[in-house]
Amino acid sequence: MPSPIALPRVFENYSLQALNTFGIDVKARYFVEIQSIEQYLSLLNSGLYAHVPHVFWGGGSNVLLTQDLDALVVKIAIYGIEVIKEDDQYVWVRAGAGVVWHDFVLYTVAHHWSGIENLSLIPGTVGAAPMQNIGAYGVEIKDSFDHLLAFHLHTHVLQTFDAATCEFGYRESFFKHDGKGQYLIAYVCFKLSKEAQIQTSYGAIKDVLQAKNILEPSIQDVSQAVIEIRQSKLPDPKEIGNSGSFFKNPTLPQNQAEVLMKAYPQIPHYPVAGSTDIKFPAGWLIEQAGWKGFRDGDAGVHAKQALVLVNYGKATGQEILRLSEKIKSSILTKFGISLETEVNIL
Template sequence: MPSSIALPRVLENYSIQSLNTFGIDVKARYFVEIRSIEQYHLILNSGTYSHVPHIFLGGGSNVLLTQDLNALVVKVAIDGIEVIKEDDQHVWVRAGAGVVWHDFVQYTVSHQWAGIENLSLIPGTVGAAPMQNIGAYGVEIKDTFDHLQAFNLSNYTLETFDTTACQFGYRESYFKHEGKGKYLIAYVCFKLNKVAEAQTSYGAIQEVLHAKSITHPSIQDVSNAVIEIRQSKLPDPKEIGNSGSFFKNPTLKVAQATELMEKYPNIPHYPVTGSSDIKFPAGWLIEQAGWKGFREGDAGVHAKQALVLVNYGQATGKQILALSEQIKQSILSKFGVALETEVNIL
């Protein structure tokens, strides 16, 4: 390891309110920002912080903090975007885990590399994207993912994971289950198309393009449409604390799905690729149960999108968690559907 790399400064009892998009004011017993794996390696070798858990933080956009953290919170700020390989049709682009996801998407769009433009304006960082297998408007990370490199916390080596090893599912991956707490994702590589084929099958995108009289959309047009849709539906975390979609859209087996559709003929539903299961929008269920726009103190459900729980200012993580539990119980009672949280609870 290069001797020129210095041990990064570790802060104590550090407020991470500005580092989570819910804006929850909790403190980390220890906090450090790392810009390379080598820096984190130095921290591990020092042994100074081995007596507490290490919690990794990217954009803080998919976490609900319910208490002060007796841990070393590691803000992953590994930067850089580079082309590592290309041919006539494809380009392999690698980004550091700390790169802001939307910035990465805009970088690829500006170079006319197609594949992730439908994922514009999703909050968070590149490193968090494969953990959640983030997706929107007909596209998921796994569609363009090539590989990632992750630091093994037990033997201090950098390992490579391909699509199979990542075990991608709906908002799921190996790193949320068997690999949880065992790795730090450092770099992610995507295989993108040089020959642009805009993905416009999602209805809302078609509506925006039609309204603008765009009949042959570029990937920039698609990105702009997605940004417009998201801004019209979702609150800006800089204005109202939130983490985007709080719940996963439930997928049901055919028998339960059929029963639900017979009882509620107007319920939206979608096929699940590679399965006979049927997906239902959690936001619709929550809205039908009367929660849309609900507010108790500073914890609430967004007035435009029922899938989004919000902090209007001084709500605690425990208050927002309690609201989410009330909603889950309500949906189970009314529809017989068990909602799962998409947000990580700490």
């Protein structure tokens, strides 16, 4: 008979300050780190923490903590990267949910597997990536996603989800709606191309490459260009607390979009794939409303990128939340657009 899985160590009144990129100092009533589904199942079977909600934790890069959590915070530390299948054109690469996303991207780029190089330097973990359908510079997770394995919290069955069942949308998925709070994502598999699929048309990638006189870029060149762009615009959470983009870029039906573009001819805008809707940069709207570089105590708006709210030191989650609500109200008044929050508020 196999040996029973030992219960992982559970901590009480555990500070989450080092585990969220905003650097907000709140505590979890209980905290545990799990390295396998079997470990978590042993914890469930013990019944010891059934009296509190379980909150799953990745890199803490897409969350704003506004209060202590009366919960068991479960840090997903399932690691490992492996090739599970390949043919002449593609390779299927599966990674544990706890793998740092950027480390995974660099791993694929180093192996010359194309598909996610435009997503370099996005904070967070592999397991959180499909929940958000993360995207940047013209690429989204769904473009190279093959399947994921998720543990159902009630049936205790490991289920396979393909792209259709994940119901991907713009920063959306099944796991943020109907599946919210029902699954623990354990592994994610991507189908990547052995031939470079270069995409440089979005953002400043092409400009950065041209400045380096790189006319036929490799995926390594694209990845490095994205890294440099992000580092020039976004603050390092180790230096200034932040969660990257705080708001989603709004999309409008074509008729409403045309009214907005007529009123503001200089407004940047982008088509939405598979739709007649038009997407507008939330950062541009926020900057036009005068918020860029704004600071109230230690809560502020980054001076180089208005889409990023920051903690300059000792701001509370409530203070940053209040600032975000003021910005949303301002954008609604000026542009008639309701901004949606991209980060999760806890």
